[in-house]
Amino acid sequence: MPSTVIRNVRPLGGAAVDVVLHDGRISALLPAGSAAPELATLVDGQGQLLLPALVESHVHFDKTLWATPWRPNSAGPTRNHRISNEHTVLKDFQVPMAERAGPLIEHCIAQGSLYFRSHLDTQTVWGLKHVQEMLALREKYRHLIELQLVAFPQGGLLIAPGTLALMEQALELGVDVVGGIDPAGIDRDPIRHLEKIFELATRYRRGIDIHLHDLGELGRWEIERIADMTEAMGLQGQVVISHAYSLGAFAPAELMPLADRLAALGISIMSCAPPNVSVPPVAMLRSRGVNVCSGSDGIRDAWSPMGSGDMLERAMLMALRFGWSKDEELEMAFDVVSQGGARALNLQAYGLDVGCQANLLLLPAENIAEAVVNRSPQRTVISRGQVVAKDGIFLVA
Numbered sequence: 001m002p003s004t005v006i007r008n009v010r011p012l013g014g015a016a017v018d019v020v021l022h023d024g025r026i027s028a029l030l031p032a033g034s035a036a037p038e039l040a041t042l043v044d045g046q047g048q049l050l051l052p053a054l055v056e057s058h059v060h061f062d063k064t065l066w067a068t069p070w071r072p073n074s075a076g077p078t079r080n081h082r083i084s085n086e087h088t089v090l091k092d093f094q095v096p097m098a099e100r101a102g103p104l105i106e107h108c109i110a111q112g113s114l115y116f117r118s119h120l121d122t123q124t125v126w127g128l129k130h131v132q133e134m135l136a137l138r139e140k141y142r143h144l145i146e147l148q149l150v151a152f153p154q155g156g157l158l159i160a161p162g163t164l165a166l167m168e169q170a171l172e173l174g175v176d177v178v179g180g181i182d183p184a185g186i187d188r189d190p191i192r193h194l195e196k197i198f199e200l201a202t203r204y205r206r207g208i209d210i211h212l213h214d215l216g217e218l219g220r221w222e223i224e225r226i227a228d229m230t231e232a233m234g235l236q237g238q239v240v241i242s243h244a245y246s247l248g249a250f251a252p253a254e255l256m257p258l259a260d261r262l263a264a265l266g267i268s269i270m271s272c273a274p275p276n277v278s279v280p281p282v283a284m285l286r287s288r289g290v291n292v293c294s295g296s297d298g299i300r301d302a303w304s305p306m307g308s309g310d311m312l313e314r315a316m317l318m319a320l321r322f323g324w325s326k327d328e329e330l331e332m333a334f335d336v337v338s339q340g341g342a343r344a345l346n347l348q349a350y351g352l353d354v355g356c357q358a359n360l361l362l363l364p365a366e367n368i369a370e371a372v373v374n375r376s377p378q379r380t381v382i383s384r385g386q387v388v389a390k391d392g393i394f395l396v397a
């Protein structure tokens with residue numbers, strides 16, 4: 001494949017360069033105006049900001065009602081109400097998952113995300129239906145995105161007999177990551193829940209990404225046990241704790257020993273930074289070396305009608321949640337939805353260096369801080385060296 005060039009763009013807001021692409025990778029970064037004129041121009045960047053494609057580290061594509069008529073949220077107040085409501089809504093629904101999740105994936109691509117980790121309901125009420133349909137969708141978009149799938153026991157692991165066998169089947173079929181959920185709050189047997197998922201992860205040589213909503217001291221105790229097992233099983237760098245609301249309940253000084261342990265074990269924390277619950281102290285965790293990533297969680301589903309799939313918006317919401325306003329704080333929010341996600345998902349060749357995948361986002365902004373604040377809809381998205389979306393429109397037939 002001949003080389004192409006993106007002319008006159010500013011990586012992360014720095015000096016203008018020409019970016020030469022070859023075989024879907026960045027092959028050279030040259031001062032603006034110096035790339036050979038005979039090279040085909042992929043994009044004339046006109047001085048726009050160049051960013052690596054965004055990383056959506058926590059989403060539930062299989063649950064979405066995207067691309068369907070508006071449906072008023074009918075969920076009750078408790079988690080069990082919401083789970084049973086979701087079963088009712090999705091069972092009633094006549095629109096196949098591919099016609100909901102597919103358009104949502106394309107929409108997310110058009111916002112600039114090309115890396116995803118989607119939790120996938122693996123529970124007896126669905127059998128392997130969600131697993132098989134999402135694996136098919138992953139194949140459909142494999143040429144454009146990296147989509148990691150997590151076997152997620154939404155209804156509990158131990159309290160729902162048959163779920164563990166389904167999780168194993170999902171891993172056999174190609175699901176990438178072992179999920180878990182509230183070992184105490186849902187399964188009421190935290191050690192056994194954690195032993196089961198760590199055993200699966202070691203046997204199948206996969207990482208772990210566990211939903212942990214359990215609050216306060218109970219949640220912190222579970223995080224300590226996750227750290228114990230990560231160390232004992234040699235899963236350093238392979239474990240993500242999603243939500244970890246309990247970490248928001250303690251003063252920074254009380255959290256430091258645990259934060260240092262998470263950093264040493266390479267355990268990432270995923271936070272959507274929601275406004276209505278305690279959330280992990282992102283800046284403090286990062287200052288101790290803990291990696292933090294973020295995601296949309298549910299987008300327009302039976303749990304919540306919210307969500308846009310725009311990870312620049314997620315960075316803005318995180319900044320609002322913590323009252324961040326300085327440029328360096330907005331850059332931190334951006335790092336969470338880019339490099340933080342890349343570290344949590346163990347992405348290879350991510351970024352803007354020579355040799356990295358040419359998965360890129362261009363938009364008009366002076367710098368990263370302005371990109372987070374303005375969230376311009378005038379975005380050009382490049383996947384593996386090809387323009388795949390422009391101004392919010394997905395262009396691939």
Ligand SMILES: [Zn+2]
Pocket residue numbers: 058059060119211297298
């Ligand atoms: Zn989730």
